[in-house]
Amino acid sequence: MSDVPITKNLTIFGKSIPVKGYLCAKNGCPYQEKPDPLKIQLVICPTFYCGAHCPFCVAAGDTGKRGHLDPKKLERLLSELEQQQVIRGISITGGEPMADIVLLDEIIEMIFDICGVEMEISINTNGSALSGLRKISRLPFVDAVHISRHHYDEVKNQAYFGIPVARAEEIRELSGIVKDPKLFCFNCLLLKDGIGSTEEMFRFLDFTAETGIPKVGFVTPMVVNPYVEQNKVSYEDIFPREDPRVFYTKEYCDYTYCRCRDGVYATDSGKLVEFYGRETMAGGPEYARVLVYGADDVLRTGYGEKARVIYE
């Protein structure tokens, strides 16, 4: 073990929070100490409501609750955090954040007003209300929109969600009207009954290129229930070696917690699609990797029962 610290302490609302003190090991190189000033990712869940019934979801069976966060309370929180200069980027997730597009627009507006347009914002959506993106007034300043898409086949993809989600034509149309089509990224869970082999992965990448989406994340699902345990596929097992269609650019390792690998794929017609694989192992670290502000208006040091409440 090197002398690179595992954790450093970040003081937020007068509370000392242990956070990750190192940078992930890149391409097999040693870990490095995270430079100061320390910052952390903030996750905002405008609502816990989703509407979909994905069998691999950590919140499966518990996504029907309506209700949303209080914008006034979020405004106070963001102002405090901005004053403390501890946030490096914000992910807006859920639940389904686009279920209430007016609220989402208000939140994004608020973030940019308080933190400046340099703040990196990403949105994670299941795609069931994707057309609402047109109503996000500051969409050009948003860094990324991650659309969950688990199969290239429309019927199979929709079967995972259990509700209607955006079809390829709608996504293609949207990527054609936004100023920066690189805004979009597909998030695809690797499953034996879906995209679970190298050939299926290639078909998904071809579909992605045809749809006009520049990037895909192939994610090994976390084991949250027996369905996932039986169906999960590790990206390491299907990412091909020595295939001229694929070029890997870098990989990261974070001890036994997670790992990822980036690459680029070339279709037969020479279109490029960036992709990455990611796997998060069970039993995460003791320190906070993110701060989570939920629809219950409470700020915690992550997800799950171990998370500490630091603001309410």
Add this chain to the structure above:
Amino acid sequence: MNEAEFRAFVTRLVLCGDRTSVRNSLTELMCLLIREDAEDYLIDLVKELIEVDHEMAELGKNLKKRLDKNGEDVTMEELGKAIREGRERIRREAAFRC
């Protein structure tokens, strides 16, 4: 990823489509290599193109132009600056991801 694999990938791109689409995809690859902090591969890419034929050598040189919004050729110093900016972007992404 080793040199032979990278060469196979670039060769495949060069063989895909007409010259315009090859130029577009290689330009895009170059931007990606800068952003991904893959400086060695970027240099390999230009070398590789110069070895293919004279026309491709021109393409290799033109790839650098993409870095300049005015379409003028850029110096290696400017290329280095873009790479450094790319690295900064990578650091942000790594921090964002982890």
